[in-house]
Amino acid sequence: MTIQPIGSASVALYLTPADLKEHGLTPAGLTLERALSLTQSAFREAGIALEGAIEIEAYPDACGVLVFARVRPPERAWFSFGSLEEAAEAARTLPPPLPDAALLWWGDRWWLSLEAGEAGAAARLSEFGRSEEGRPHLEASLAEYGRPVWGRDALEQLLTYFPV
Numbered sequence: 001m002t003i004q005p006i007g008s009a010s011v012a013l014y015l016t017p018a019d020l021k022e023h024g025l026t027p028a029g030l031t032l033e034r035a036l037s038l039t040q041s042a043f044r045e046a047g048i049a050l051e052g053a054i055e056i057e058a059y060p061d062a063c064g065v066l067v068f069a070r071v072r073p074p075e076r077a078w079f080s081f082g083s084l085e086e087a088a089e090a091a092r093t094l095p096p097p098l099p100d101a102a103l104l105w106w107g108d109r110w111w112l113s114l115e116a117g118e119a120g121a122a123a124r125l126s127e128f129g130r131s132e133e134g135r136p137h138l139e140a141s142l143a144e145y146g147r148p149v150w151g152r153d154a155l156e157q158l159l160t161y162f163p164v
Helices: 017-022 032-046 084-092 119-125 138-145 154-161
Strands: 002-006 010-015 053-061 064-072 076-081 102-106 109-115 147-150
Touching: 002 032, 010 032, 017 064, 032 053, 032 064, 076 084, 076 119, 076 138, 084 109, 084 154, 102 138, 102 154, 109 119, 147 154
Parallel strands: none
Antiparallel strands: 002 010, 010 064, 053 064, 076 109, 102 109, 102 147
């Protein structure tokens, strides 16, 4: 298996027939699900961090399989809190404004989201709650089962209801 980075978020992965045979596969029998699994393994072996969804294209041939993979960074950073008071305490540490912050209720926890680029805010929030990055299908689960509390300005709303 050969993995070649292409920029900061993409790789080319070449699987020889011997690589496929090692996994009990043939070029014709390789499904996109198995290609994704092999790609994730190759990323781990190469020490490439996977943050976000992986998009793959696989091109099977008698000589092996060429897979192009691109990591799409997450659009939102999610944190969960055991209580609204914890979320409010975290909100007090952040510089305003963060108008895109949203708050939901799901699974006996409060879920706060920010734009993914808010690294400083994310570091502070993780001191009070749980960073939920790396949970598979989190956004889909929250969209389906979560109960929206505030779709925007959640931090400002928390501070209104829980002043110092």
